[in-house]
Amino acid sequence: MAKRNDDAHDIAGLLFWVTEQARMGCERAAEENDMTGAQVRALLSLDDLSPMSSLAGHMGCDASNVTGIADRLEARGLIRRETGADRRIKLLALTPEGKKVRDQVRNRLSETSPAGSLSDAERRTLKELLRKMAESEGQPAV
Amino acid sequence: MAKRNDDAHDIAGLLFWVTEQARMGCERAAEENDMTGAQVRALLSLDDLSPMSSLAGHMGCDASNVTGIADRLEARGLIRRETGADRRIKLLALTPEGKKVRDQVRNRLSETSPAGSLSDAERRTLKELLRKMAESEGQPAV
DNA sequence: TATTGTTATACTCTATAACTATA
């Protein structure tokens, strides 16, 4: 029992470190593309035609923040706003340019991932563990 | 080779999700303790008597930001500034209250870690993989 | 009445550049 808690504590510490690395990698990738971390996270979180409130949910922030983030991404031509059947709801969609930038950022994040130091077998194991963690909390499978 | 790249891409996506969860968990823990995410990250990154520039390095931000973050943590009695032998350098140290809050936050992060859904054996495997990822990039072993 | 997005406000984080004190 003590062991289990120790493991949980160690993992939390290691996960904190991995998270810090990922956060810095995200900031770096953002800077390289003349964006901010939040804008990159928004770009990576967008599906086709997501209501702004959904994006707020995915980003874990208040809906009022999404207005500004969307404004800036829209001003750069990376996303556009569309009106749905319910005219209160605005749907966000990536433009072709937005998809291009999103893919660039994705590739950059893959390249700089701390998982790069693992062997192929270890990478597969990690992938399965991450998938299990994600699935247990409602993340759509990759 | 294609497989390796696919894995890397999948892992990057899953890692992004895990990172988002961790980021939100950090913000939640911060809010519960009346702090901000950056303040929590600083608290968790502090060793005994870290120069302010070291903290900036750990947090991946400019040194000028550390002044404000340290100001606010110091105002709440969670850290204190000390002057070292080289009197240009200011060393940051956690106060007893700061250590208490740091431990509270740590425990909270352990509780809400997405690794909670794994079995004991899976958790051990994850721990080893994370340790390997961390060690390969100069993170002191836990 | 309730919901979605916007706006106004105040605070924090962020990088850059200029500054002070020390080396």
Place this chain on the structure above:
DNA sequence: TATAGTTATAGAGTATAACAATA
């Protein structure tokens, strides 16, 4: 001269509350 930390500044993210349009 060079370095560590501070200050000033401007832009961005954040939550809260009040608001408009729509349901």
